[in-house]
Amino acid sequence: MSEFLQHIVNGVSVGTNYALIALGYTMVYGVLKLINFAHGDVYMVGAFAGYFIAHAIGVAAEGYEPSLFNTALVFVGSMGVCALLGYLIERLAYRPLRDRPRLTSLITAIGISFLLEYGFQLPAWAGLPIEFPPGPSPRFFPELFPRTVWLEVWDVAFSNYDVIALGTALALMLALQFIVYRTKFGVAMRAVSFDPNSAALMGIPVDRVISITFALGSALAGAAALLMAISHPRIDPLMGMMPGLKAFVAAVFGGIGSVPGAMVGGILLGLSEEMVAGYALSSFRDAIAFAILIGVLLVRPEGLFGRRTSEKV
Amino acid sequence: MRALRSLAPFLLGAPVFWLVQCYAPPTLAIVLLMAGVNVILAVSLNMVNGFTGQFSLGHAGFMAIGAYTTAKITLALGDPAGGVPPWLWSNGVFLLALLAGMGLSALMGLMVGVPSLRLRGDYLAIVTLGFNEIIRVLIENVRWLGGATGISGVPPYTTLVWVGLAALATVVTAQRLLCSTHGRAMLSVREDEVAAEAMGVDTVGYKVRAFALSAAFAGLGGGLLGHYILLVTPKSFTFVKSIEVVVMVVLGGMGSISGATLAAVLLTGALELMRGLDQYRMVMYSLLLVVLMLARPTGLFGTREIWEFWGAKKKKAAA
Numbered sequence: 253m254s255e256f257l258q259h260i261v262n263g264v265s266v267g268t269n270y271a272l273i274a275l276g277y278t279m280v281y282g283v284l285k286l287i288n289f290a291h292g293d294v295y296m297v298g299a300f301a302g303y304f305i306a307h308a309i310g311v312a313a314e315g316y317e318p319s320l321f322n323t324a325l326v327f328v329g330s331m332g333v334c335a336l337l338g339y340l341i342e343r344l345a346y347r348p349l350r351d352r353p354r355l356t357s358l359i360t361a362i363g364i365s366f367l368l369e370y371g372f373q374l375p376a377w378a379g380l381p382i383e384f385p386p387g388p389s390p391r392f393f394p395e396l397f398p399r400t401v402w403l404e405v406w407d408v409a410f411s412n413y414d415v416i417a418l419g420t421a422l423a424l425m426l427a428l429q430f431i432v433y434r435t436k437f438g439v440a441m442r443a444v445s446f447d448p449n450s451a452a453l454m455g456i457p458v459d460r461v462i463s464i465t466f467a468l469g470s471a472l473a474g475a476a477a478l479l480m481a482i483s484h485p486r487i488d489p490l491m492g493m494m495p496g497l498k499a500f501v502a503a504v505f506g507g508i509g510s511v512p513g514a515m516v517g518g519i520l521l522g523l524s525e526e527m528v529a530g531y532a533l534s535s536f537r538d539a540i541a542f543a544i545l546i547g548v549l550l551v552r553p554e555g556l557f558g559r560r561t562s563e564k565v
Numbered sequence: 566m567r568a569l570r571s572l573a574p575f576l577l578g579a580p581v582f583w584l585v586q587c588y589a590p591p592t593l594a595i596v597l598l599m600a601g602v603n604v605i606l607a608v609s610l611n612m613v614n615g616f617t618g619q620f621s622l623g624h625a626g627f628m629a630i631g632a633y634t635t636a637k638i639t640l641a642l643g644d645p646a647g648g649v650p651p652w653l654w655s656n657g658v659f660l661l662a663l664l665a666g667m668g669l670s671a672l673m674g675l676m677v678g679v680p681s682l683r684l685r686g687d688y689l690a691i692v693t694l695g696f697n698e699i700i701r702v703l704i705e706n707v708r709w710l711g712g713a714t715g716i717s718g719v720p721p722y723t724t725l726v727w728v729g730l731a732a733l734a735t736v737v738t739a740q741r742l743l744c745s746t747h748g749r750a751m752l753s754v755r756e757d758e759v760a761a762e763a764m765g766v767d768t769v770g771y772k773v774r775a776f777a778l779s780a781a782f783a784g785l786g787g788g789l790l791g792h793y794i795l796l797v798t799p800k801s802f803t804f805v806k807s808i809e810v811v812v813m814v815v816l817g818g819m820g821s822i823s824g825a826t827l828a829a830v831l832l833t834g835a836l837e838l839m840r841g842l843d844q845y846r847m848v849m850y851s852l853l854l855v856v857l858m859l860a861r862p863t864g865l866f867g868t869r870e871i872w873e874f875w876g877a878k879k880k881k882a883a884a
Contacts (some may be wrong), residue, residue, distance in 0.1 A: 287687045348859055355620055356862045358687050359815060362808060363854030370847035388844075497698075500691065539702035542695030549692060550680055 254406040259530045260523070265414060265483070267522020268421040272476035273499035274506070274514035275428060276338075276469030282445040282509040283465050285354065289361035290341055291473060292496015293368035294334050298474030299487040300372070301333035302326050303393055304382050312394035323396045330478055331471040338470025339463055347459070365496075372489035386489065393485035417479040424475055425515055428468070432511055441465055445509065498525075498541040505548050507558025516556060571741075574733050582729035594725055596837045601728035602790050603829035605735045607813035608822055609782030612739060614811070615820035615868070616748065617775045618755030620686065623677070623693030624783050624810045626700040629802035630673050631666035631784020632791035633710055636719045638662035639792065643720060659722040659792070663731075666788040667781040673700075674780025678773040685758075697804050704799045715798030723793040731789060735782050739822045742778070751775050755820070805847070812850045815857060818864030823871040828864075 273295055280288045305326050310316060345364050349357045373388040403410040432438040443451040444461045452458045480495075481487055498521060506517025521541060529537040548555060586594065606624065613621045639662045645654035681692040705713045742748045750771045753761040762768050791797040813832055817824030836846060857864065866874070 287691065345855060345859070349862075352862060354686055356858050358620065358690060359811075360855055360858040362811075363851045363858065366808065366847055366851035367855065370844075370851060374844060374848065497691075497694070501695075504688075504691075533706075535706050536702055539699045542699050545695050546680070546692060549684055549688060553684070553688075 254408050255530075257406055257408045259526050261408060261410070261414060262530075263523035263526030264519060265417060265522070266526060267519035268418060269476050269480050269518075270495065270499045270502045270522050271515045271518025272421055272424065272472050272479070273495060274503040274518045275425070275511065276473050277500050277503040278506070278508055278510065278514040279432075279441075279465050279469045281503070283441060283448075283462050284346070284350075284357075286346065286357050287361065287500065288341075288346075288466075288469075289358065289496075290364040290368060291469070292492035292494075292499065293365050294337055294341075294470045294492070295473040295477045295495060296372070296487075296489060296492030297337055297368060298330050298334045298470075298477035299393065299481045299491065300386060300391075300489075301474065302330035302478045302481060303391055303487060304384075305329040306394045306396065308382075311396060318397035326396060327475065327478055331474040334470040334474030334477075335467035338466040338473075342463055342466040347462075369489055369493065388489065390486050390488040393481040393487055395485070396482060413483045417483065420475065420479060424472060425511075428472070429511060431468070437461070437464065494538060501541045501545040504545060504555055507555030510555070510557040513555055513557030571737070574737055575730060578729060578733050579726060582726045585729075586725035589725075596833060598723070598725055598728050598793060599837075600830045600833040601725070601732040602786050602793070603810075603813060603833050604732045604826050605728075605782055605786040605789070606810045607817065607825040607829040608732075608735045608739050609779045609786065610810050611814050611817075611819065611822060611825045612742065612751075612775050612779040612782075613772075614814050615818075615822075615825070616743065616751040616755060617772050618758075618819075619682065619772055619776075620690045621693040621776070621779070622690045622804060622807050622811065623695075623697035623700075624779075625802040625804060625806035626677075626693075626697035627670045627674060627780040627783035628787030628790070628806065629700055629704060629799065630780075630787070631663075631670045632787035632797045632802070633666075633704065633716070634669045634784070635659075635662040635666040635788030636716050636791050636797045637710075638665055639720050639722060640716070640718070655720065655722055659727070663785055663788045666784045670784025670787075671777045671781035674777040675773065677780075678776035682769055682772040682776060694804050694807070697802075697807055701799045701802060711797075713799060715796060715800075717796050719791055719795045719797060721792065721795055723789050728789055728793075731785055735785070736822060736826060738778075738782070743822070747771065747774065752820075809850065812854055814864075815854060816864055818866035818868065820868035821864070821866040821870055824864060824866035824869075827866075827871070 273291065276291050276294070277288060280286060280291070306312065306322075309322055309325060311322060311326070341364055345360050346357055349360060372385045374385045375387055376383045376385060397412075399411050399413055401409045401411050402415060430438075432441060440451070440456045440461050441464075443454065443456055444458055448458050451461075477492075499518065502517040502521040503514050504517070505521060506513025506515070521544065524544065525537060525540050528540050585597065589597065606628070610621065610624050613619050639658055642658045642662075645651050649657075677693070677696045681689060681696070684692060704710050710716065743752075750761070750766045751774075753764070753766055754768050754771055758768055787802070790801075794801075813828045814825050816832065817826070817828030835849075839845065839849070
């Protein structure tokens with residue numbers, strides 16, 4: 253029983269992480285019909301941004317007193333860096349290609365993804381105040397606040413890390429749900445997603461909506477990276493590759509373009525991965541997501557929450 | 566006469582490759598060999614990404630199948646039997662093993678292609694990538710295939726003559742495919758899938774055929790590579806390898822056989838010149854992809870071949 257409960261806890265914790273990344277995929281796909289391959293690497297950049305900010309404000313220094321303000325500063329700073337990066341990627345790499353065939357944008361996205369992954373592995377430039385690019389060897393994320401056990405049920409310890417991660421992730425998802433369905437910007441975003449040309453004719457600034465969508469999604473990826481880095485402090489330039497791909501699978505699973513779908517898809521993927529890896533075949537962990545993807549695309553390509561669209565000539 | 570014409574490239578090519586193998590300095594021979602393998606990979610990926618306009622990111626998976634099959638067979642049949650001279654035995658076994666590797670890769674291509682080629686565009690890209698990862702994880706978990714450490718001690722059968730002839734075979738197959746009924750059907754799928762279907766072209770069928778053929782030659786490339794580096798590991802066939810091949814095809818121009826060939830040779834040569842700057846390799850590839858897409862999304866030659874450019878110039882001059 254306690255083993256089962258432990259798997260559930262781990263699965264939900266990995267799953268919320270996938271869900272937060274998947275939200276970025278699903279929103280971008282909703283407005284642009286583009287798989288933003290570089291999204292997983294924005295996640296990686298978020299972890300490194302948090303790392304550098306934490307070092308700059310002295311979190312790793314001797315005798316650091318944990319404070320809520322500093323933790324919030326790391327989170328907001330890192331989400332800001334990611335939002336800026338997402339905006340820049342869209343502005344410089346995707347916007348010039350928007351009228352070209354979709355394959356062109358996909359290839360560009362792959363290019364950006366590899367540029368971030370391998371650019372971050374280069375040796376550090378001289379003369380910068382921080383060690384950037386960080387190089388290929390893994391870094392350890394400093395401890396923002398100490399880990400304490402809050403609750404113990406059937407030998408399964410729930411630490412403050414688990415609770416805070418889950419709480420933050422849920423709060424961010426609710427905030428996003430509010431933005432998409434209850435604000436003026438959300439209406440504009442859904443209109444662009446429905447039909448960009450008509451939306452433009454109705455006076456919606458399509459370019460700005462797409463920019464903000466990218467910034468929002470990237471900020472969520474940054475938050476996901478920090479939530480992950482707090483409990484698994486090993487960060488390296490390739491850390492975004494697998495979570496990025498799996499979060500995409502989660503988005504497809506839930507129905508790409510649907511915000512609740514991405515959340516449910518992410519948590520279900522995290523749970524199924526943890527269950528299969530825990531009880532059956534631990535070394536097949538990385539293949540499970542892709543098996544799910546192939547199954548979903550064959551059986552129900554629109555995903556759990558998606559709407560089937562017919563193709564028009 | 567017709568048979569002679571199809572054999573001519575090989576009859577002409579074999580002595581040339583043999584002479585190069587005997588007299589080229591070792592470093593040049595290595596570069597040429599790698600270039601040849603890359604030509605095989607790029608031209609075969611071009612059959613899917615160029616001819617039918619689909620986007621596969623799983624080429625390395627098929628390379629892996631070819632490499633493992635070939636290595637298993639040559640290791641099992643290592644010692645000459647029945648009084649056959651060793652050189653004949655090793656080359657014969659290698660030929661058999663390569664053909665078996667191609668066959669198995671094609672079969673796998675068929676199995677992957679039938680379900681996934683119903684999907685379009687970016688979904689297909691992700692699914693092929695997924696299959697690539699699944700193949701790699703499966704290999705890592707099978708002890709008979711050496712698990713994560715792979716198979717070492719593969720016999721050094723790959724020579725410049727083998728690679729040259731295999732590259733020629735790939736290019737000739739691609740060229741003759743393009744001029745055939747099947748090739749025309751594939752091009753029609755690329756140009757407009759809906760229109761092609763309306764004209765009675767079995768679009769999924771042709772996509773699957775292109776995919777299987779492409780997988781077969783990827784297996785050939787993988788087999789040759791394995792018998793050159795004498796080691797077959799799952800790490801050599803991650804999707805980073807697939808992306809490298811995609812870069813070559815995109816640089817040459819999707820759909821251009823000579824473009825893919827030239828891009829493969831150019832990139833291999835450029836990497837050799839950049840030796841020691843290995844960490845910049847993937848950075849260069851990714852920058853190349855982004856800049857190409859922004860500045861010249863058709864690649865060097867688009868869908869045309871090199872010689873078509875000379876023809877076009879002459880026509881302009883005449884007019």
